[in-house]
Amino acid sequence: xxxxxxxxxxxxxxxxxxxxxxxxxxxxxxxxxxxxxxxxxxxxxxxxxxxxxxxxxxxxxxxxxxxxxxxxxxxxxxxxxxxxxxxxxxxxxxxxxxxxxxxxxxxxxxxxxxxxxxxxxxxxxxxxxxxxxxxxxxxxxxxxxxxxxxxxxxxxxxxxxxxxxxxxxxxx
Numbered sequence: 276x277x278x279x280x281x282x283x284x285x286x287x288x289x290x291x292x293x294x295x296x297x298x299x300x301x302x303x304x305x306x307x308x309x310x311x312x313x314x315x316x317x318x319x320x321x322x323x324x325x326x327x328x329x330x331x332x333x334x335x336x337x338x339x340x341x342x343x344x345x346x347x348x349x350x351x352x353x354x355x356x357x358x359x360x361x362x363x364x365x366x367x368x369x370x371x372x373x374x375x376x377x378x379x380x381x382x383x384x385x386x387x388x389x390x391x392x393x394x395x396x397x398x399x400x401x402x403x404x405x406x407x408x409x410x411x412x413x414x415x416x417x418x419x420x421x422x423x424x425x426x427x428x429x430x431x432x433x434x435x436x437x438x439x440x441x442x443x444x445x446x447x
Contacts, residue, residue: 289424292420292423292424293420293421293424295417295420296416296417296418296419296420296421296423296424297339297341297342297345297417297421298417299413299414299416299417299420300337300342300346300413300414300417300418300421301342301345301346301349301417302410302413302417303410303411303412303413303414303415303416303417304346304414305346305349306406306410306413316350316355316356316360317356319364320356320360320361320363320364323359323363324363325363326360326363326364326366326367327363327364327366327367327370328367329363329364329367330343330363330364330365330366330367330368330369330370330371331367331368331370331371331374332367332371333364333367333368333371334367334368334369334370334371334372334374335371335374337418337421339421340368340369340371340372342417342421343364343365343368343371344365344368347361347364347365347368388419388422389419389420389421389422389423389424390419390423391419392415392416392418392419392420392422392423393416393419393420393423394419395415395419396412396413396414396415396416396417396418396419397412397416398412399411399412399415400412400413400416
């Protein structure tokens, strides 16, 4: 019973870090791409199959279909892409989620991927010049934050089951 506040605060803190990472990633990508983003989106979603493939690849790179969904909402609301184009990418993002799970499950240390992203993005943001490099650094920082929190979130959700005597004695 004493661990409920700890679990709750950990979950809320992790959610905050994840949302911050998503925000940095989305804003950084939009700012980095600038005017070329509209042309890229038009080419990457010209056909439905290409749109699905774009969703798969982008989700594998970003490691979160939620981030892709947030970005798609922003792209549709700013008329960077149409709703049918967004649906194709969204279907691909959901397919790409399985690859993301494989990466997190079978990577030697998924949290190390997050630390590498944070270090690389921080270096790009603080030590290099140029607005575009700064935006790309924010993008990598956002990706690192999301990767860093992904494994921890799964662990925190399992804490109540690990400490429950009833569940430990269960044959299931």
